[in-house]
Amino acid sequence: MRFLMIAGFAESLIAFRGPLMAALQEKGLEMHVAAPELLAGHPIRAELESRGVIVHHFPLERTGKNPLADARTLFALHRLMRRIRPDCAMSYTIKPVIYGMLAAWLARVPRRFALITGLGYAFRENKGRNGLRNVAQQLYALALSRAHTTFFQNPDDEALFRRSEILPPDRRSCIVNGSGVDVASFRVAPLPDDGPRFLLIARLLGDKGVREYAEAARRVRARSAGARFCLVGWIDNSPDAITQQELDAWVADGTVDFLGRLSDVRPAIAGCNVFVLPSYGEGTPHSVLEAMAMGRPIITTDAPGCRETVVDGDNGRLVPVKSVDALEQAMMQLIGDWEQVVRMGRRSRQIAESKYDVRKINAAMLREMGLG
Structure with missing residues (x-):
């Protein structure tokens, strides 16, 4: 089986998803990742490849509002999925979730998962952001209706998506306790006692x-x-x-x-x-x-x-x-x-x-x- 993980930040794949990728590999899955910046010679690409991960680059303007640029992202992800034929696709952060889930649906990926790691800039309370928020909600709703399961990292976000009908009633959701922490790597260190x-x-x-x-x-x-x-x-x-x-x-x-x-x-x-x-x-x-x-x-x-x-x-x-x-x-x-x-x-x-x-x-x- 092939598993494709789609990210908006290349660094986040190692910092936040490294243990999850390792767990998937331990289950025997062929691990693929896609993120912007991951061109040949990028140190994150080299690190991922050293872990046996197959790496792909796709274009993404994380904070841009250009519909043509976003269309290029969607088409690039669709072409990638048609080429590698993953059995499962999971994406996280707003644009990868939106365009990743739509591309996976268009490419008929059998299992599609979205991970909501926070609401981001568009959802913060600010009257000047209402138009941006409305667009984000509509795109999220379109994408999440194509996801088989949507993971949330806190109950407030799940409740908001349900209440606002961003997540359709017939779609599964699950709350997990964040990305977790490797308690073996992050060990207790003595508290400095030389002042606050x-x-x-x-x-x-x-x-x-x-x-x-x-x-x-x-x-x-x-x-x-x-x-x-x-x-x-x-x-x-x-x-x-x-x-x-x-x-x-x-x-x-x-x-x-x-x-x-x-x-x-x-x-x-x-x-x-x-x-x-x-x-x-x-x-x-x-x-x-x-x-x-x-x-x-x-x-x-x-x-x-x-x-x-x-x-x-x-x-x-x-x-x-x-x-x-x-x-x-x-x-x-x-x-x-x-x-x-x-x-x-x-x-x-x-x-x-x-x-x-x-x-x-x-x-x-x-x-x-x-x-x-």
């Missing part, structure tokens, strides 16, 4: 709460001079991206220590004692799961996907979306209570092992796909 050390890992987007993090950092540093705030990530080409000027200003005045884009985030997590993600909403935030597995308390928002990772007061703090005041208060509470930091970090690891172990999540997905 906060960390945010994310694409540098407004919807990730990066601006709120920077402003809370500025306020907390004024009250606790020894506090440090690290930021890991990169500036995306999204309309919602943080500007280079904003980032440069935060670094110049000492608000944040910018560590750039890291291929291995474990040293950065080991260097913090509290992990922060003030996102406006996620599927299930992978960076939070990694920090939990390494024994870090979490401050995140009471938003879809994020709220599932934290029991407020148990392994971290939940704060309202966009509330710098609440974020500052949560940070100051943990600065003032080291025993609470230690206890919450211990609970994060326990939750990661019991709920978010990638092996358990992949086993559940394979069963739902009829491959278990």
Whole structure:
């Protein structure tokens, strides 16, 4: 059997889907992947091929609104599927889901699966985005009516898709606990005890709460001079991206220590004692799961996907979306209570092992796909 996985980010295939691909290969499936950027000589392509994965490139403008470019994506995926004849196709992130599922239906792929890893820019509450959201909903509905099963990473997203009739009543859906985390690779690291050390890992987007993090950092540093705030990530080409000027200003005045884009985030997590993600909403935030597995308390928002990772007061703090005041208060509470930091970090690891172990999540997905 041939399994084709379609992604919008080449890097995500290794960072987020590597264990799932390995699980599929262990079942004897011939593993194919398709993503933009995966031309000859790309390091991700070489890494995938070293794992026995067959790699394909297709054109995709992730944030573009050009219908001709999107049509080229659809036709390219259709030609690919007609050529390799997969038995199963799975796609994730908005455009790969839409055009991947349509192409798989047109190519008569026997088993078609969509994975909703978050709602993205078009679905955030903003009056200026209503037109974009309506188009996204219509395209999603068209595509998901062709999927045999749609996987969601939190119940809020599934409820929204059902309520908005984006997911037809006769289509199957399944909730999984995010992409999971390899708890054997992300091991508990000792908490630094040389002062408050906060960390945010994310694409540098407004919807990730990066601006709120920077402003809370500025306020907390004024009250606790020894506090440090690290930021890991990169500036995306999204309309919602943080500007280079904003980032440069935060670094110049000492608000944040910018560590750039890291291929291995474990040293950065080991260097913090509290992990922060003030996102406006996620599927299930992978960076939070990694920090939990390494024994870090979490401050995140009471938003879809994020709220599932934290029991407020148990392994971290939940704060309202966009509330710098609440974020500052949560940070100051943990600065003032080291025993609470230690206890919450211990609970994060326990939750990661019991709920978010990638092996358990992949086993559940394979069963739902009829491959278990």
